[in-house]
Amino acid sequence: MSKILVLGGAGAQGSATVMWLAKEPDVSEVICGDINLERAKDFKDKLKSGKVRPVKVDVWKPDEVLEAAKGVDVVINMVAAWIGNRSPTLNVMEAAFKNGAHYIDPAAALREEEDRMLELSDKWKDAGLTAIFDLGKTPGITNVYARYAADRLDRVDEIRVKTCLDVISEKEFLVSWSPFAALQGWSEAGLIYKNGEYKKVPPFSGEDVYTFPDDPRGPCTGYFAEHEEVWTLPQFIKGVQYVDFKHYSHRLPTFRALGTLFGSDKPINVKGVKVAPLDVLLTLVPPPAKLPEKIKAGLVDDIYSCGVVEVKGEKAGRETLYTLSCPLSLRDVDRILPGSQPESILVGTPPAVAATMLSRGEMKTRGVMPPECVDPDPFLAKLAEKGIITYEKMERC
Numbered sequence: 345m346s347k348i349l350v351l352g353g354a355g356a357q358g359s360a361t362v363m364w365l366a367k368e369p370d371v372s373e374v375i376c377g378d379i380n381l382e383r384a385k386d387f388k389d390k391l392k393s394g395k396v397r398p399v400k401v402d403v404w405k406p407d408e409v410l411e412a413a414k415g416v417d418v419v420i421n422m423v424a425a426w427i428g429n430r431s432p433t434l435n436v437m438e439a440a441f442k443n444g445a446h447y448i449d450p451a452a453a454l455r456e457e458e459d460r461m462l463e464l465s466d467k468w469k470d471a472g473l474t475a476i477f478d479l480g481k482t483p484g485i486t487n488v489y490a491r492y493a494a495d496r497l498d499r500v501d502e503i504r505v506k507t508c509l510d511v512i513s514e515k516e517f518l519v520s521w522s523p524f525a526a527l528q529g530w531s532e533a534g535l536i537y538k539n540g541e542y543k544k545v546p547p548f549s550g551e552d553v554y555t556f557p558d559d560p561r562g563p564c565t566g567y568f569a570e571h572e573e574v575w576t577l578p579q580f581i582k583g584v585q586y587v588d589f590k591h592y593s594h595r596l597p598t599f600r601a602l603g604t605l606f607g608s609d610k611p612i613n614v615k616g617v618k619v620a621p622l623d624v625l626l627t628l629v630p631p632p633a634k635l636p637e638k639i640k641a642g643l644v645d646d647i648y649s650c651g652v653v654e655v656k657g658e659k660a661g662r663e664t665l666y667t668l669s670c671p672l673s674l675r676d677v678d679r680i681l682p683g684s685q686p687e688s689i690l691v692g693t694p695p696a697v698a699a700t701m702l703s704r705g706e707m708k709t710r711g712v713m714p715p716e717c718v719d720p721d722p723f724l725a726k727l728a729e730k731g732i733i734t735y736e737k738m739e740r741c
Contacts, residue, residue, distance in 0.1 A: 349416045370704065376396050403421070410439040410442060416445050448702075449476075482589075488724065491720050492666075498659055498660070508556045520687050565597055609622045668735065690732065
C-alpha cells in the first residue's frame with residue numbers, strides 16, 4: 345500500500361489527480377496539500393473518501409513541504425510555475441529526495457530550472473528514485489505521443505505539437521485557463537527548433553487554421569508559442585530536425601485584441617480614476633474556479649480540450665506521418681471522472697497514472713526525465729483504462 349502527497353491538491357488540476365488516486369485500491373492515503381486548508385477540507389468532504397487527508401502546505405516554505413512529504417512514496421507537485429514568475433519546484437524535489445520519494449509534476453518548473461533538474465539525474469538514479477517533470481497534457485501526453493511515433497519510424501524529421509482549449513458559451517465570455525496566464529503566454533515570443541538551433545519567433549506569428557478531432561465548432565486559429573515540448577523533444581528524440589508548438593482556440597483572435605487593449609498593468613487615467621487596463625480585464629473575465637458554478641447554472645454549452653501531435657519521418661523507405669490526439673469535451677466528464685472538467689482530466693490524470701505505476705514497480709527507469717523518456721505503450725494503455733483514448737492515424741506521404 346502506498347501513500348502519495350499531492351501539492352496543490354485542491355486546485356482545478358490537482359483535484360483530478362487526488363480523485364483518481366483515492367479510487368486506487370493499493371493507495372492507502374492521499375495527502376491533499378494546499379495553501380488553503382479550508383478549500384482542501386471542503387474538497388475532502390465532497391469526495392467522501394476516508395483515504396484523503398487535507399493538510400495545509402505552503403510550497404514556498406521548504407520546511408513545510410519536507411514535513412508533509414514524510415513517509416510518502418510519491419510527491420506530486422501540481423502548483424503552477426508561472427505564479428509570480430517564481431517556482432518552488434527544486435525545493436519540492438529536494439524534499440521528495442530527502443524522504444526517499446519519487447517526484448512528478450505536470451509543468452511546474454521554469455525553463456532554467458528544468459536544465460538544473462536534469463543535472464540531478466545521476467543523483468536520483470543512484471538513490472533508486474525517479475523524477476518526471478512536465479507530465480500533464482501539453483507538455484506530457486503530447487511528449488509521450490512524440491516518443492510513441494518516433495519508436496515506429498526509422499527516421500524522425502519533424503514534430504508539430506498543437507493544443508486547443510475552449511469554453512463554449514453563448515451567454516458569457518468564459519475561459520478554462522487563467523486569463524492572466526493566457527495573455528502572458530500568448531503575447532510572448534514563440535520558440536521553434538530548426539536544424540540544430542532554437543529560434544525565437546514573434547508573438548502571434550505562424551498563424552494558421554486547424555480542425556481538431558470532434559471539435560464542435562470546427563476550424564480554429566493557432567499561433568506559435570514557447571512551450572516545454574520544443575525545448576526537451578530535440579534533446580531526447582534522436583535526429584529530429586524541426587519541432588514547433590502552437591496554441592489554438594476560437595477565442596485566440598479575441599485574446600489577441602484584448603491583449604492589445606488591456607494587457608498593460610500600468611494605470612491610466614479614466615475620468616479622474618487611476619485604473620490598470622489588465623485589472624479591468626481580469627475583473628470582467630470570470631476565473632476558471634468559477635466554471636463549476638457556471639456549468640451548474642447552465643451558462644456553459646461545452647468545454648473542449650485536445651492535444652495533437654504530428655510526427656513526420658521515414659518508415660521502410662517512405663515518408664510517413666503519424667498523427668495522435670486525445671479529444672475530450674464536457675459530455676465525456678461524467679463517463680470518465682464526474683465532478684471534474686476536460687482540461688483538468690487531461691492534466692491531472694497522467695501524474696496519477698505515473699504515481700501508481702511507480703509505487704507498484706511498473707515503471708523502472710530511474711533518474712530525472714521529461715515525459716518522452718517514459719515507455720509509451722504501457723503508459724498510454726493505463727490512460728485508456730481511465731477513459732483517455734488515444735486516436736492514432738498513420739499516412740504515407
